Each structure stands twice: as structure tokens, then as C-alpha cells.
Amino acid sequence: MFDIAIILINYNSSELSIDCIKSIYEKTSSKINFQVIITDNCSEKDDYENIKSFCDNSNLPNLKLLKNSVNAGFGCGNMYGFKHSNAKYLAFVNNDTLFLNDCLALLKNELDSNQSIGIAGAQAFKEDHEFLISLDHFASPTREIFGRSFLELINPKKYPKRKKKYNSPVKVNFVPGSFMFVRSDDFVKAGGFDERIFLYYEETDLCLRLAKIKKFAYLIPAAEFIHFHGASTEKSLAIKKELKISLLYIMKKHYGNFGYQTVRWFLLLKYGLSSLFKAKNRPLFSLIWRGAPMSESLQYKQK
Structure with a gap:
């Protein structure tokens, strides 16, 4: 069994995926026994061949490429990767990211030392290293009608400020889907990703279900990564x-x-x-x- 399985999805963005994979191997400590699983969500032929060529010729250890017959979306694509994993911990990572430090070791250490942490996220930055919001409040009727600032005003303990840069771990409602680190056992107990959801709110749904079994979300700001926000999803x-x-x-x-x-x-x-x-x-x-x-x-x- 591996310590950590890193699972990411490629969909017509193989260059982003390749750069992400390179950063994982470059920044992750040799003391961590990990595997990387890529689910290709039925990309165009040229894009799939590009990432397949990289995987076949990179000589990187424990790198596995899977191919879906359709674009299965975020939740299904990650679940497909999860079903081929064998690790104590899971890291669901967007392919439009780059590790800035040994994120996996930092997150693993936090979960090893605190059993109440059900899922952890790292601190994101833009390409120019500008701060990116890396926590959020559960989607709810109150949030949708009154907004996030209202929640932070009426109950700052339950709803920590999103636009604040933290220096130590902080309990949050949920961490963004661009980087989620969770124990395999907790992930299974909570039911994994809801495969009916094609895109968006998967992390909200998962963190709500983890909270119901007393496993909570934390932002671990010491772990840092770049997120090319929205680069892998074309707006339409x-x-x-x-x-x-x-x-x-x-x-x-x-x-x-x-x-x-x-x-x-x-x-x-x-x-x-x-x-x-x-x-x-x-x-x-x-x-x-x-x-x-x-x-x-x-x-x-x-x-």
C-alpha cells in the first residue's frame, strides 16, 4: 500500500497535466511513498496521445494513466481514479496546479497528528504568486440569499474570513476542489464523490457529508501551490x-x-x-x- 495516491483528471489540457505531474515529483519528499493516477476524461485524440507519450517515456515511478470512454466529469473521473488506487491517503489535485513546496508531506503530517481533520486543503496562489482564496462556506439558502460577507459578520468563528491570509491551520466549512487531501477510510465512509454531479459543488457535498461523521475541513496554509484558476475549464x-x-x-x-x-x-x-x-x-x-x-x-x- 502507498502512503498517498494523487489523483488528477486530464481533459484536453495535457500540457497542464504534464507540468502538474512534474511539479508533484519534483517537490514531494523521497520519504513519501506515493502513486500518481491520471484519469483522461475522453480527451481529443492528439491530447490523449500527448499525455500517453509522456507517461510511457517519463520513467517516473508509480505513474498510471487511465482512459474514460466519455467525459465523466469531476466526481466520476476522480472516482474512477480512486478505484484504481491503493493508498492510506488520497490527494485530489486539479491538473491546472503546480506544487510550490512539499505539500503532501505537510498535509499528511497534519492529518497524522489530528484525527478530527477529515479533509485538508493547501494555500493557493495565482501564477504571479498573488494570494488566492482557499476556503469557502457551505452553499446554503442563507449564503445564496445574503452572501458570504453576511455569514462572516454574524458568526466569524463558524465562518472564518475567506480573504484573510492565515499562518496556521484553520477549521473551515470546505476547501476548494483544486486540492483536497483526505484519508481513504474517511472518503469511503462518507461515500466518496456523488457521481450524479457532473461539475461544481462536489467539494461542498463531500465536506458536508464528512462533517456529518465528525470529520472536518481545515486549511493548512504552510502547504502552498499555484492554481491557474479556471484554466482547465472553458467558460460558456x-x-x-x-x-x-x-x-x-x-x-x-x-x-x-x-x-x-x-x-x-x-x-x-x-x-x-x-x-x-x-x-x-x-x-x-x-x-x-x-x-x-x-x-x-x-x-x-x-x-
Whole structure:
């Protein structure tokens, strides 16, 4: 069994994946026994061949490339990688990242010394090393209607400031999906990633379920990495729709029909008014009016 399995997804971004993998091997201590598993989510032929060539010729130890027959999304892609792993700890890492230090050893040490930590995240920075927010508050009806600043104002202990740079570990609601470090046993006990979610809110859902078994999320600021934020996901109307589909799915799953309808009607009001002046918001309004059903997710629209 390995100490850590690092799992990442490649989707038409092999150069990012290759740079990420190189940084993992470069920065990780030789004392850590780890494996790297890449799930290719049905990339274009040239992109897949590029990363396959790298894996075949890199001579890096314990590097495994898997290929999905469809674009399975974030949760399914990571679960596919997880099912091929054999390690005490799991590190789910976006391929648009670069390690700045020995993140894995730092995170492992924290979880080894504190059993209440269920999942840990590292501190992210932009390409120019500018600070990036690396914690967040659970998606909830209150957050969606009143905003994050309101939560931080009324209960700063429960909702630590997102825009603050921390110097020591801090308990948070959840850490971003760009870098998540978790015990394999806790991941399994919580149920892993919800494979119905194609994209967005997977980390919220996982951390909510971990919290229910008394395993909490922490930001470990000593571990540092660069995140080329959004580089691996092209922005489009389809992606914006996916965001709303996943959000309302999470509302119903964790806050019941009342929470779902509360957020749905708030979004209908928001996008209904904005649609009067911005035609680009009308498809979002229409989607939410129909209830943003999972059947309209990109997961079910692939050829």
C-alpha cells in the first residue's frame, strides 16, 4: 500500500497535466511513498496521445494513466481514479496546479497528528504568486440569499474570513476542489464523490457529508501551490447552466425541498429581473424555471 495516491483528471489540457505531474515529483519528499493516477476524461485524440507519450517515456515511478470512454466529469473521473488506487491517503489535485513546496508531506503530517481533520486543503496562489482564496462556506439558502460577507459578520468563528491570509491551520466549512487531501477510510465512509454531479459543488457535498461523521475541513496554509484558476475549464453558457444545476441539486440533497425552492425562487427573481436588460441571462432563467433538472446536465448530453 502507498502512503498517498494523487489523483488528477486530464481533459484536453495535457500540457497542464504534464507540468502538474512534474511539479508533484519534483517537490514531494523521497520519504513519501506515493502513486500518481491520471484519469483522461475522453480527451481529443492528439491530447490523449500527448499525455500517453509522456507517461510511457517519463520513467517516473508509480505513474498510471487511465482512459474514460466519455467525459465523466469531476466526481466520476476522480472516482474512477480512486478505484484504481491503493493508498492510506488520497490527494485530489486539479491538473491546472503546480506544487510550490512539499505539500503532501505537510498535509499528511497534519492529518497524522489530528484525527478530527477529515479533509485538508493547501494555500493557493495565482501564477504571479498573488494570494488566492482557499476556503469557502457551505452553499446554503442563507449564503445564496445574503452572501458570504453576511455569514462572516454574524458568526466569524463558524465562518472564518475567506480573504484573510492565515499562518496556521484553520477549521473551515470546505476547501476548494483544486486540492483536497483526505484519508481513504474517511472518503469511503462518507461515500466518496456523488457521481450524479457532473461539475461544481462536489467539494461542498463531500465536506458536508464528512462533517456529518465528525470529520472536518481545515486549511493548512504552510502547504502552498499555484492554481491557474479556471484554466482547465472553458467558460460558456453550458458551464453556467451546469453551475445552477449542481447548486440546486445540492440544495435539495442537503436542505430538502424547502431549501431548494427558497433558492430556486430567489434565483428566478434575480435572473428574471436581469433578463429584462441582459438577454444572455434568459436561458439561465428558463433553466431555473424548469427546476434545473439533472437530466439537462452535460453528463447526459454527450455523444
